[in-house]
Amino acid sequence: MKRINEYKKLFNVTGAIDLKELKTSYRNLVKEWHPDKFQAGNPLAAEAEIKSQQIIDGYHFLVSIAPETKAANLEAYNATINESGIADFKHKGLTLEVTFQDGSVYEYFGVTRSLYIKFVNADKPLRFAKRNIFHTFLYRKSKRAEVAA
Structure with a gap:
């Protein structure tokens, strides 16, 4: 933020x-x-x-x-979060960076440490993220996704 x-x-x-x-x-x-x-x-x-x-x-x-x-990118974003699993994630400050299995990388801004801990400890992190992170927080597609793809 x-x-x-x-x-x-x-x-x-x-x-x-x-x-x-x-x-x-x-x-x-x-x-x-x-x-x-x-x-x-x-x-x-x-x-x-x-x-x-x-x-x-x-x-x-x-x-x-x-x-x-x-x-403009909503359709691709929805396809990524609904059809691809989470490959990796990192949390620094209030930014959560999620790498999806299709190679896309999104940054979510304003994700608190307590919410991140709940995300990590969830039985199904993807389901938790869909309900509490993906549509709640400001996000952007990271440039690193273009390099990784």
């Missing part, structure tokens, strides 16, 4: 993510912080390099959790 809020703050996004607004904000930030805009001797050159990478990462992240993106 912290990462989502940081990226929203970077792009001045309040409330739901609108892709058109996000794209406009992204273009303006890239123009402002593009590394080629700063000469090698300029003290802001190194900062611009870091900032531009952060802008690019933030944009791709926010696009992946936007309602339009989720709606």
Whole structure:
């Protein structure tokens, strides 16, 4: 959740993510912080390099959790959670990363440690996740899924 809020703050996004607004904000930030805009001797050159990478990462992240993106990929998501079993999972902070047997990797944001423990200790983790995690928490398809596939 912290990462989502940081990226929203970077792009001045309040409330739901609108892709058109996000794209406009992204273009303006890239123009402002593009590394080629700063000469090698300029003290802001190194900062611009870091900032531009952060802008690019933030944009791709926010696009992946936007309602339009989720709606476009809903059919594939439902097929994955209903037809594929869980191959692996990791929990760090409030993020649960689930790798499915079809190679897809999804991140779920806001999953507390206590819920994760219940998930791990469940007799049928997939059934527990379908009821308590998959449709309850904000999720996105992880880029690592594309590499693994």
